[in-house]
Amino acid sequence: MLDTALAGLVNGSSYALLALGLSLIFGVANVINFAHASVFAVGAMSGWWFSVDLDWPLWTVLLGVVAVTGLLGLVINLVAVTPLAKAPPIAALLSTFAVSVVVDNGAQLVFGPETRRFPALLATDNLGLGGLRFGTLDVTILVVAIGLMLLLGWFLRATRYGRAIRAVAQDRDAAAQMGIPLARVQNLAFVVASVLGGVAGVLGGMYLNNISPTVGSTVGMSAFAAATLGGLGSLPGAVAGGLLLGVVEAFGVSWWGGNARTLITFAVLLLVLWVRPSGLFGKRTPLAAEPMTGTFFGAARTVRLKPWQVAVAAVAAYVVPAVALDDYTVQIGVQVVVYAILALSLTLVSGQAGQISLGQAAPLAIGAYTSALLTTATGMDFWLSLPVAGVVAAVLSVVLVSPSWRLRGHYVSIATLATGLLVAAAAVNFDWLTNGPSGVSAIPPPSLFGAEVSAPLAVYFLDLTILLVVLLLVVRLRRSTLGRIWSAVREDEVAARSSGIAAADYKSLAFGIGGFVAGIGGALFAQQYGYIDPSVFGISVSLLALTIVVLGGLNSPLGAVVGAIVLVGLPEALRMLEETRMLTYGLLLLAVVLFRPQGLMGKVAR
Amino acid sequence: MTVLEVTGLRRSFAGLRAVDGVSFTVGQGEVVSVIGPNGSGKTTALNLVSGVLRPDSGRVGFLGRDVTGWRPERLAEAGLSRTFQNGRVFGNLSVAENVLIGLTSTLEAARPLARWRNVPVLRWASLLAETAVALVEPPSVRRESAERQAEVSAQLDRFGDRLTPRASDAAHTLSYANRRRTEIARALAASPALLVLDEPTAGMNPAETAEVLEQLLALKATGQTILLVEHKIDLVMRLSDRVLVLDAGAVIAAGTPDEVRTDPRVIEAYLGKRRTVARP
């Protein structure tokens, strides 16, 4: 009992250090820094390298890691955050995600992808107190973590630049008028946050024993949960959230096993957000701030195509693959089409209704599992399972996202992120239903007029037809009264409600219709691979879907299709560069976000 | 007849009593103004009345019904429209679309099954019907839509040639004063029984303020009931039938403009001695 609590505190102190950094950056730059998890990994990996290859003692290892990760934090800010200061916050979120792809894959190239042992720099089981056994390692981790937290507290309270960081976090414009150099303060915040993350990486590496260049992703997600749990931007909240989550996870894992960790983490997060929409320590603003002059979301307007241009494109989409492309290329086309359907579901939720979702893989997974299980276990016909998959995905989307109706801004994104991770974790853990990590196989292909739809071209035609129907649906909804109501909710929820619009209802309707469309996409996805497992529906799918939509110009249905062609088709074309494929993809993504934050199909107004 | 009847309204934030036992009424066709120092609870009182915030205790009666704790969207449907202190328009929608949003509660064909809208779970029947109608767009919806477009023009005409030429421009391209006008047009579109205005002339210069005053006087002449928060004392005095003075969350004086103007407590807490212009 006590040793579980201690283990939880020790692990939670890593979360707390990471969450502190996330909250610090969130406060100063108003950005959710997805690259922060990679900083943890780089801290762990460079710590490993310093101690194993260079044979340094612990204190120089720590100094080395501080130097490496501090520099990394500076680079992240200069490359991915500062250039996007004037773009909508979603752009910086995606660019930091791109940086995390680059850093994780870069680290794999440098260090090799394999998991390795972190050297035992300190004893793990040499001390005892009462019946409790622990090691110098546990004590060191706690002392260093608490020491750093106190140091940070002192720095922010009592020093000139510490006060400047707090001032910038509270009011950027006023701080600038006091002569505080915003750029330098933001650099400083990233360096401080990343140093904390790097040290957490070394401590976490020692604690976890085994590390790999992608170790940051799981720890990082827990740290996001911790920071949100405590209240984004609140530093005491980050510490409390991190420690609390560490302890809860430790008990959960000891009762239900290691697979349950993600499930517990995000279930706890969603529950807390349900009860306290701004986290445990977050500031509760009773009313969203009134938008001040000239701070409207999204400066892009959509490029409009003429009907004949759309018709020509649609005909070409049928004819060209049939006459000119080989099976392999057509298969890529199938993938593009399915992602386009997924992206269109987000166009409604994020583009039209303005709820930025980082968890659209959830309805995709629900639709895929529903259709796969119905066709394999009950022998239901695919054509019947298709609408059922859509409806189940829609209903579960609405239910799972319902806690977030009271949430605003970044909290919506985090709650949807949690929903996505929760669904994937449920697929792993509910093995009586989903067959757990091994997934569902031998999913039969659909048949049409007695013929099996399994040849690449046939599958492509089927999916393309459904895509066109969905496209038509989305375009019609956008132009209707309902579309206008969604726009009003997106632009200013408080004003919309005071004009007689039940914002929560319309938000859930958007999630419902989006969930239905994504569920249909999921069913198609399952049938064409014949096999699905939980790992297929990870966070990268959600983020890819969002990237497609942003790239296409957030509120443009055709843009979602074009975005899918570019972002799904292109990496497939990069398969020849197998080793550096993901790295190149990350760099491309970064370039796209940096140079066209308004999207390919958006043009900047005036 | 009483349009609005507020009794013993209270609301605290983090232990601080923002509104502490406020009671007042607004009668049919009356213009009632709420004035008071900063932080006296005026805007909070307005937010409580319009459902944007929920009161800790007290009662709000609207057109004879107890509407305490109603959500703002439901109050808006019942006939209470409002504007906001810094002007909240939908920036990426056109001026005409902004006003159309104000007409949402009058839509019938485009929003079927209205009576289920406030029932848990069953509200989905109304939402799904709305989706179906949006996809199919039957003739009744198209006819209704055309009628509302015509009403929008009528609303914009209220402001002469200020808004009409800009009807299809995005609201974020408007000047500050035109945004405020758009917001008022949106609030008035559904012919509300009570119009609640939160500092309609904040950030306007005296000339613009004078123009808004003329428009509000014209509105009052048509019998529109108005509840108003405003700092500009001259406007309040010319427009109001009755004035309510708040200080530290409580009503310290109420009466006609002349009674309030000379009330020593009001002078002490809010008005101060009239500034004598002393040239340095």
Added chain:
Amino acid sequence: MSLLELDSVSVFYGQTQALYDVSLVVEPGEIVCLLGGNASGKSTTMKTILGLTTPRTGEVRLAGERVSRLAPAGRIRRGLASVPEARRVFPEMSVEDNLLTGAFTRRSGVRAELASVYESFPRLAERRRQPAGTLSGGEQQMLAFGRALMSAPTLICMDEPTMGLAPIFVDRVLDLIAALNRDRGLAVLMVEQNAELALSIAHRGYVLNTGHIALSGPAAALIDNPAIRTAYLGA
């Protein structure tokens, strides 16, 4: 030598020109007001003076020295300070931390300055540990003045210091500005919507209209100017 000079300053936001050849001066010990409606260019002028926007053409000079390309910190060290629009105190920081933030650009004499501000505003001293967000509107305005004084300026720029204040506080704030000017010899450049109030304590005024200086002159002349009376006094 003039404390502040704007010499034919033009400012653009992208393609849109916000200021056209704006020239103005503030002499030591003067209260100067800058009048104009919404979108007249007042805020842009203030930003240009403070160094938050760079002019495309023209020059900004502080005490004769060119500062057109200098960051805000450099200008503050040369005697400029700002009281931002709507006060903008840092709500979750204590009163004292707010004041210390005003002295960000200074490395010495901060404690002495703090004592002097507390002496001028005993109310702030009483509440030094309290978060600034819990102060009343009038007290926040005092804090915003105190914060500006912490950099020991010779010229304070104020952006609509009476905006959103109750009439009783409007009078107190104007008295305070006049007192700062009289007792400390501070020059003040004040943006205002309400011409009558501003001109009642100012020595001179400028009127901005769509990015141009439309009128300028002594306060007494401006207040009697018929064009001003119709446009800004609502008379």
